[in-house]
Amino acid sequence: MKNISAQLTERDHQKLDWHKSRILTWMSNVLSVTRAGNHPIRKKEWLDGTEEDIQRLLKRASGIEAIMLQNVGENLLSFLRGEVIMLEVLQKDDILDQSYKNAAETMAMNTHLGDIIKQIAFRFPRMKILELGTGTGSAINTVL
Structure with missing residues (x-):
């Protein structure tokens, strides 16, 4: 979330539809509460994590949920910019179907x-x- 928020330009913000604007507002709120050390689940020090830390965690995780999480994370910026549709990202390689089959x-x-x-x-x-x-x-x- 931190990296995605930092990469969005002012032009990106202006082009957001209502739904994507709400997602960005939610992300900003989670980051703000976490920075203050008041988030009930997220730890403040997690904000110092790197992309490599996330990749290491994802490699240790298993199951379709880990694959879905990775795909959403990799496509979130493109989704917010209107370049991809998240449902299509999750349908690629039958990932969504596999999750329902669980x-x-x-x-x-x-x-x-x-x-x-x-x-x-x-x-x-x-x-x-x-x-x-x-x-x-x-x-x-x-x-x-």
Whole structure:
């Protein structure tokens, strides 16, 4: 995030659409809170990390999530500049499909979520639920 923010020019900032502007605002907030030492997860000293540090960590990581993280990181600047579409980046080499095929873990999480929602709905039978999703619909299918 630090490197991406530093590489964006004033012209890049002016060309951002609302969505990309919000992403950049979020990134700036995370960096600011981290610099102040107040982020609940990120450590202040991580801001001193280099690209090589990140590459070393990614090489030790395994699984489709690590590949997705690397691809998003490598394409984030191009995405913010409107040069690539992130969905297309994740669909390249069937990476997104592979992540969805990791169904055993997803189903276990969804089942747990469904159990929690069942308990809440039993306790509050007249509650209203708003579900906003952008994925495959697997969580809402389990809940319903």
